[in-house]
Amino acid sequence: MSGLALLDYASVLVFALTGALVASRAQLDLVGFAFIACLTAVGGGTVRDLLLDRHPVFWVGQPDYILIACGAAVLVFFTAHLVESRYNWLVWLDSFALSIAVAAGTGAALSLGQTGVIVVLMGVTTGCLGGLMRDVVCNEVPLVLKQGQLYVSCAFAGALTAVLAAQLGLTGLPALGLCALVCWSLRAGSLLFGWQLPVYKARPPRQ
Amino acid sequence: MSGLALLDYASVLVFALTGALVASRAQLDLVGFAFIACLTAVGGGTVRDLLLDRHPVFWVGQPDYILIACGAAVLVFFTAHLVESRYNWLVWLDSFALSIAVAAGTGAALSLGQTGVIVVLMGVTTGCLGGLMRDVVCNEVPLVLKQGQLYVSCAFAGALTAVLAAQLGLTGLPALGLCALVCWSLRAGSLLFGWQLPVYKARPPRQ
Amino acid sequence: MSGLALLDYASVLVFALTGALVASRAQLDLVGFAFIACLTAVGGGTVRDLLLDRHPVFWVGQPDYILIACGAAVLVFFTAHLVESRYNWLVWLDSFALSIAVAAGTGAALSLGQTGVIVVLMGVTTGCLGGLMRDVVCNEVPLVLKQGQLYVSCAFAGALTAVLAAQLGLTGLPALGLCALVCWSLRAGSLLFGWQLPVYKARPPRQ
Numbered sequence: 160m161s162g163l164a165l166l167d168y169a170s171v172l173v174f175a176l177t178g179a180l181v182a183s184r185a186q187l188d189l190v191g192f193a194f195i196a197c198l199t200a201v202g203g204g205t206v207r208d209l210l211l212d213r214h215p216v217f218w219v220g221q222p223d224y225i226l227i228a229c230g231a232a233v234l235v236f237f238t239a240h241l242v243e244s245r246y247n248w249l250v251w252l253d254s255f256a257l258s259i260a261v262a263a264g265t266g267a268a269l270s271l272g273q274t275g276v277i278v279v280l281m282g283v284t285t286g287c288l289g290g291l292m293r294d295v296v297c298n299e300v301p302l303v304l305k306q307g308q309l310y311v312s313c314a315f316a317g318a319l320t321a322v323l324a325a326q327l328g329l330t331g332l333p334a335l336g337l338c339a340l341v342c343w344s345l346r347a348g349s350l351l352f353g354w355q356l357p358v359y360k361a362r363p364p365r366q
Numbered sequence: 367m368s369g370l371a372l373l374d375y376a377s378v379l380v381f382a383l384t385g386a387l388v389a390s391r392a393q394l395d396l397v398g399f400a401f402i403a404c405l406t407a408v409g410g411g412t413v414r415d416l417l418l419d420r421h422p423v424f425w426v427g428q429p430d431y432i433l434i435a436c437g438a439a440v441l442v443f444f445t446a447h448l449v450e451s452r453y454n455w456l457v458w459l460d461s462f463a464l465s466i467a468v469a470a471g472t473g474a475a476l477s478l479g480q481t482g483v484i485v486v487l488m489g490v491t492t493g494c495l496g497g498l499m500r501d502v503v504c505n506e507v508p509l510v511l512k513q514g515q516l517y518v519s520c521a522f523a524g525a526l527t528a529v530l531a532a533q534l535g536l537t538g539l540p541a542l543g544l545c546a547l548v549c550w551s552l553r554a555g556s557l558l559f560g561w562q563l564p565v566y567k568a569r570p571p572r573q
Numbered sequence: 574m575s576g577l578a579l580l581d582y583a584s585v586l587v588f589a590l591t592g593a594l595v596a597s598r599a600q601l602d603l604v605g606f607a608f609i610a611c612l613t614a615v616g617g618g619t620v621r622d623l624l625l626d627r628h629p630v631f632w633v634g635q636p637d638y639i640l641i642a643c644g645a646a647v648l649v650f651f652t653a654h655l656v657e658s659r660y661n662w663l664v665w666l667d668s669f670a671l672s673i674a675v676a677a678g679t680g681a682a683l684s685l686g687q688t689g690v691i692v693v694l695m696g697v698t699t700g701c702l703g704g705l706m707r708d709v710v711c712n713e714v715p716l717v718l719k720q721g722q723l724y725v726s727c728a729f730a731g732a733l734t735a736v737l738a739a740q741l742g743l744t745g746l747p748a749l750g751l752c753a754l755v756c757w758s759l760r761a762g763s764l765l766f767g768w769q770l771p772v773y774k775a776r777p778p779r780q
Contacts, residue, residue, distance in 0.1 A: 182566070183566045185511055185513075186513050186565050186566055186567065187511065187513070187565060187566065188516075188519065188562065188563035188564060188565045188566070189563060189564075190518050190519040190522050190563065191510070191511070191517075191518055191519075191565075192566070193518075194490070194494070194510070194518045197487075205417070209416055209417075209623055210619070210623075210630055210633060211633065212628040212629070214419040215419070216417055219417060219418065219480075219484055222481055222483035222484055225483050225484075225487060226483065236566055239566065240566075240567075273633075274636055276636035276639050276640065277633055277636055277639075280611075280639060283608070287608070291710065295502060295709060295710065296498065296502065296508065296510070296511070297511065298507075298511075300712075301710065303605070303608070303710070304599055304601065304605070304710070304711065304712075306599075306600050306601070309602075310605075311604050311605055311607075311608045312602065312604040312605075315604055355602065356602035356603060356604065357602060357603075358600050358601060358602045358605075359596070359597045359600055359601065359602070359606070359650055359653065359654075360600065360654075389773070390773045392718055392720075393720050393772050393773055393774065394718065394720070394772060394773065395723075395726065395769065395770035395771060395772045395773070396770060396771075397723075397725050397726040397729055397770065398717070398718070398724075398725055398726075398772075399773070400725075401697070401701070401717070401725045404694075412624070416623055416624075421626040422626070423624055426624060426625065426687075426691055429688055429690035429691055432690050432691075432694060433690065443773055446773065447773075447774075502709060503705065503709065503715065503717075503718070504718065505714075505718075
């Protein structure tokens with residue numbers, strides 16, 4: 160199995176776990192768990208493939224992805240009550256899924272010889288859109304929009320790292336691993352230590 | 367006209383009626399009715415066609431679909447005040463649209479020779495995504511997420527029926543009719559008799 | 574540069590400004606501004622290109638669009654506090670972006686020789702879907718759904734104008750300029766003078 164496919168598998172698995180956790184917060188049944196898990200797991204990569212006109216879309220050509228996502232949904236359905244804080248699990252699993260998916264999206268765009276801007280954008284798209292669909296459909300506040308947290312920025316920094324590494328001659332799994340590491344470190348730092356970028360604040364109205 | 371096109375026409379018509387009913391709840395004007403009706407009517411099938419790289423997308427090649435959806439919007443705009451409970455009409459019409467669209471999506475994927483997993487998924491996608499877009503855009507609680515009701519499960523069971531029927535040599539409209547019937551019966555049973563699958567319940571916190 | 578590309582550039586720029594203004598209302602950081610600006614700026618045109626199977630998608634083939642959208646995000650991030658009413662700016666900039674995008678979408682479909690129905694629909698799609706994505710993701714009430722305002726109707730009238738003009742032999746930038754003018758005049762009239770179409774009102778319950 161190629162390194163890129165491995166990244167896709169890993170991101171599908173971890174994103175599916177986060178989707179199923181959100182489904183548990185919405186108290187759905189098992190099929191609802193599988194539906195949200197699949198949407199989250201393949202959402203970002205599907206948009207990437209459609210935008211780049213890569214056919215068949217990764218999971219259409221290889222249905223294993225769907226089976227993995229459904230397996231993750233079943234696992235969460237029967238074990239989620241064992242964990243103390245489902246929201247903490249959700250946020251941390253999402254940080255891993257984000258990092259892996261950014262690497263997968265970046266790698267796919269690099270392998271198609273896209274320009275740097277598009278590679279970065281495909282990394283951000285693959286990383287952020289699955290989780291965004293999950294949150295919009297399930298009416299959670301999108302993690303993308305949480306104030307005072309790094310999220311899209313982590314995806315952006317990770318994807319940029321892979322592009323710069325490629326410029327310096329570093330490609331393949333090492334470069335994509337570095338990309339995922341940068342993305343995850345920033346996200347973890349934001350969650351643990353409150354790292355953030357300055358946010359926009361409206362000036363108070365004049366007196 | 368092929369049986370598949372007939373199913374697409376029927377699902378477009380009935381989904382458009384549900385879209386227009388939701389537009390009436392949002393008190394839009396006639397053009398707003400047509401917009402939501404079209405989005406609902408062609409949303410699921412459009413995603414299916416994009417995922418399967420079927421071009422032209424069914425309604426781009428055959429604009430009759432759009433005219434039918436607009437006709438449904440006009441009809442609802444001028445007659446919706448005659449019905450007692452628009453929400454009941456919405457839910458029941460949606461159950462018919464769901465069943466027909468699942469059959470249409472399943473049939474399209476079968477006719478392209480897709481594997482069983484993808485066929486089932488295309489049935490669920492075609493059936494559920496139009497209504498999901500309608501509800502997300504209009505800020506209704508998605509029917510997909512209503513607790514204690516079968517929805518995605520009905521689509522899943524219907525699509526699975528068509529795949530099993532195909533394995534047993536039953537294809538064409540009879541198989542798709544059976545698919546729609548299974549889907550609708552489950553949905554109707556859920557609405558009338560409260561049929562449901564066990565939902566996830568968080569264990570109460572330990573004392 | 575072709576006239577069509579010019580329209581795409583202009584609509585990307587102005588839609589990006591509206592996206593960044595919405596990001597300022599959500600108090601995001603600079604990368605969040607860029608993310609929402611890009612989503613809004615290229616959302617409608619991307620859906621148009623995917624539906625019409627135009628590859629590469631306009632901004633994938635020409636990353637300048639993304640840089641323009643990011644530039645708009647930076648500009649708004651550092652200057653939005655200077656304006657008195659960001660919501661007014663948002664609504665009026667959106668009216669310009671809508672009009673230009675409708676012309677761009679209509680022109681693209683006309684240049685592909687699509688039928689009248691599809692041309693009108695591509696105009697509406699290109700004009701309305703970027704803003705709709707922006708509002709759904711950022712949890713604003715979609716402008717599309719604002720009661721008692723013309724919005725989709727303006728896009729519809731503008732696109733229809735271009736189709737009729739093409740029938741009468743008027744094509745190219747003059748026809749698209751007329752399309753944008755009709756769309757914007759109706760929207761401005763709706764904002765300034767309360768122009769509207771009759772909306773659906775449920776009859777009061779019988780006594």
